[in-house]
Amino acid sequence: MKKIRSLSLRLSLNIxxxxxxxxxxxxxxxxxxxxxxxxxxxxxATKSRLHAMxxxxxxxxxxxxxAASSAGKFxxxxxxxxxxxYRITQQMVAQQPSICGxxxxxxxxxxxxxxxxxxYSYEDADGNIKSxxxxxxxxxxxxxxxxxxxxxTGKPHWSNPYYDEGGGNRQMTTYSYxxxxxxxxxxxxxxxxxxxxxxxxxxxKMKPYEQSFITILCPDGSTLAATDSLVALDVQERMKTDTAxxxxxxxxxxxxxxxxxxxxxxxxxYMTYEPMRTGWAAVIVCRYSDVLKDTNRVLNLxxxxxxxxxxxxxxxxxxxVRRVMRPITDLTVAARSMSGGNLNVPLxxxxxxxxxxxxxxSFAYMQQSLTEYIQExxxxxxxxxxxEGELSVASDIQMGMLSTDFPPMLHAKLVPAKEVGGDxxxxxxxxxxxxxxxxxxxxxxxxxxxxxxxxxxxxxxFVAGMNLTxxxxxxxxxxxxxxxxxxxxxxxxxIGCLNTKTGMLEYCNGGHNPIIVVHPDxxxxxxxAKSNLALGVIADYPYVGESMQLERxxxxxxxxxxxTEAERADKEQYGEERLLVWAENRGTTGTxxxxxEALYKSVxxxxxxxxxxxxxxIMSLKY
Amino acid sequence: xxxxxxxxxxxxxxxxxxxxxxxxxxxxxxxxxxxMQGDNPDIEMDCSGMDYTSSQGLRLFLxxxxxxxxxxxxxxxxxxxxxxxxxxxxxxxxxIITIL
Numbered sequence: 001m002k003k004i005r006s007l008s009l010r011l012s013l014n015i016x017x018x019x020x021x022x023x024x025x026x027x028x029x030x031x032x033x034x035x036x037x038x039x040x041x042x043x044x045a046t047k048s049r050l051h052a053m054x055x056x057x058x059x060x061x062x063x064x065x066x067a068a069s070s071a072g073k074f075x076x077x078x079x080x081x082x083x084x085x086y087r088i089t090q091q092m093v094a095q096q097p098s099i100c101g102x103x104x105x106x107x108x109x110x111x112x113x114x115x116x117x118x119x120y121s122y123e124d125a126d127g128n129i130k131s132x133x134x135x136x137x138x139x140x141x142x143x144x145x146x147x148x149x150x151x152x153t154g155k156p157h158w159s160n161p162y163y164d165e166g167g168g169n170r171q172m173t174t175y176s177y178x179x180x181x182x183x184x185x186x187x188x189x190x191x192x193x194x195x196x197x198x199x200x201x202x203x204x205k206m207k208p209y210e211q212s213f214i215t216i217l218c219p220d221g222s223t224l225a226a227t228d229s230l231v232a233l234d235v236q237e238r239m240k241t242d243t244a245x246x247x248x249x250x251x252x253x254x255x256x257x258x259x260x261x262x263x264x265x266x267x268x269x270y271m272t273y274e275p276m277r278t279g280w281a282a283v284i285v286c287r288y289s290d291v292l293k294d295t296n297r298v299l300n301l302x303x304x305x306x307x308x309x310x311x312x313x314x315x316x317x318x319x320x321v322r323r324v325m326r327p328i329t330d331l332t333v334a335a336r337s338m339s340g341g342n343l344n345v346p347l348x349x350x351x352x353x354x355x356x357x358x359x360x361x362s363f364a365y366m367q368q369s370l371t372e373y374i375q376e377x378x379x380x381x382x383x384x385x386x387x388e389g390e391l392s393v394a395s396d397i398q399m400g401m402l403s404t405d406f407p408p409m410l411h412a413k414l415v416p417a418k419e420v421g422g423d424x425x426x427x428x429x430x431x432x433x434x435x436x437x438x439x440x441x442x443x444x445x446x447x448x449x450x451x452x453x454x455x456x457x458x459x460x461x462f463v464a465g466m467n468l469t470x471x472x473x474x475x476x477x478x479x480x481x482x483x484x485x486x487x488x489x490x491x492x493x494x495i496g497c498l499n500t501k502t503g504m505l506e507y508c509n510g511g512h513n514p515i516i517v518v519h520p521d522x523x524x525x526x527x528x529a530k531s532n533l534a535l536g537v538i539a540d541y542p543y544v545g546e547s548m549q550l551e552r553x554x555x556x557x558x559x560x561x562x563x564t565e566a567e568r569a570d571k572e573q574y575g576e577e578r579l580l581v582w583a584e585n586r587g588t589t590g591t592x593x594x595x596x597e598a599l600y601k602s603v604x605x606x607x608x609x610x611x612x613x614x615x616x617x618i619m620s621l622k623y
Numbered sequence: 624x625x626x627x628x629x630x631x632x633x634x635x636x637x638x639x640x641x642x643x644x645x646x647x648x649x650x651x652x653x654x655x656x657x658x659m660q661g662d663n664p665d666i667e668m669d670c671s672g673m674d675y676t677s678s679q680g681l682r683l684f685l686x687x688x689x690x691x692x693x694x695x696x697x698x699x700x701x702x703x704x705x706x707x708x709x710x711x712x713x714x715x716x717x718x719i720i721t722i723l
Contacts, residue, residue: 443682488686492714511714533715537685561678613645614677
């Protein structure tokens, strides 16, 4: 069985579909229009974050720088006081938590002796501050970056990270501040060591996104700080070995702040970098989707609100439509109940004044009409049944009246078109040597015709034995019929009387079809008879009878127009011509019963199932 | 079966076409009902288009003839096809209805 989907559901779904298309369309247009702008803003926000982060890292570095420069300026005034120089370096380490070591390293020959002199204080593993003289054969600082670069350039310098073996003995970066004499010559360098670990610690606190990577790149490709040391090592390796990466690094170090997008789709990465005052560059790499997370969150929120809205809309639609449809659903149930025969089923109440009310009223009207109609039908059917019963009885009586105890020389057959026919035939054998016979047709059909037929047949039967001429018989019957003829009916009737000894045939034709005479020698023709007026039309009509001498073996074939006017589906009639040919072919052979049945069969074969619309009567008589 | 009735200068001209049989005899009776009333009718029926009449049709012609006769009028049937004329002859109706 095909599943029925409720109209309410379908209607709601359609509305939902329509609204969804509108909503999603609007959302798409909005997203498309704003996405680029929102994305740019998100990128800028990330850049601002990096900038803030750089400032945050730079702040303690600036403190380191200023501490070193003030210490240097102070040291420059003390030249030969070694004791104070040591005190200054100790002070640097003690006062700045980010500084793990500090030296005042003199250039060659600028502190009395020809060789190295560099008072150095540092924090050991236990947190105690110790002081040593740094320069010797083993630790030739003249060639070290932290001394060489500021000495040569005369400018302060942040070194690349390095492991200070023989000095601080840890991974560090050093800020060097050159001290110059009055000639502008650098005579010493004040240093402040900052442990790389300290920068790592700072950068670790600054994750702008969960999945981001932050690092600080130095000119030599080393990483100073990173949120992921394994990645940092990898980056460092590439910067130091790969020329393209090296070129990229140089570009980044020289540029102003900038950004790049790497990759596509959901794996796209977003990189923003910014050079620092120290000559390094801070880099943040994060997933582009993280950058757009806020944007996406807004879109997602919008989407879910929309979805929830659609769901609520659907539920509301469904409820409202179902409420409106309720009477229709109830009507459907009522209709089904009615179709099952229960015409008194109560119809649902409809309070609204709309089409549904009209439908309900039409329904009520239909219910009432149906009830009345069925009642009427019951009455009519009962009446019809009664009438049919009566007709059937009449038909039985009618057929019962027809004589069927045929003598060998005569046979007849009557097939009515309706229950009660208008055709008739009759025969009476008188004194063993006379046989009266008649065939007739009452105009019209049904009960009135049958009544006429009965009257005709009864009066015919009555006068048959009275030894009257055919003219007299015809006149008597005509008067009886004319008396009884209330309507404008008439009867065509052929009557004959054959002397079975002499072969003398007397006959009279009252408007009936001419009968066929089949001679023993094979000649066949219609009986030459004067056509008198049909019976029942005019009382006392002067009928004229005739007579004819038959040879032994002659056959008379009588019929009603039910035979000649039997029609095929194309309205073509059996016709007198065909009947004559049939009679010629048949000749005088066979019994009379065989002849009657054969002719009837011929007619039936001709009409080929087309309904019979007139009574068919056939009579055959042989002398 | 088609019946066309026209009044023309005191005469009633009727044109009959087609067949009169069991299926339409009732209709024919209704169609010629207007001819059953009025004084001194003078009816002329053109039967040239008429192909066949059953005995029910004959009955109605008889009815019309009686009706016209009782009103002292005239009924004439014209241009009848031979096979139709034959039916009128066999039944003897040509003796009481004027057929030209």
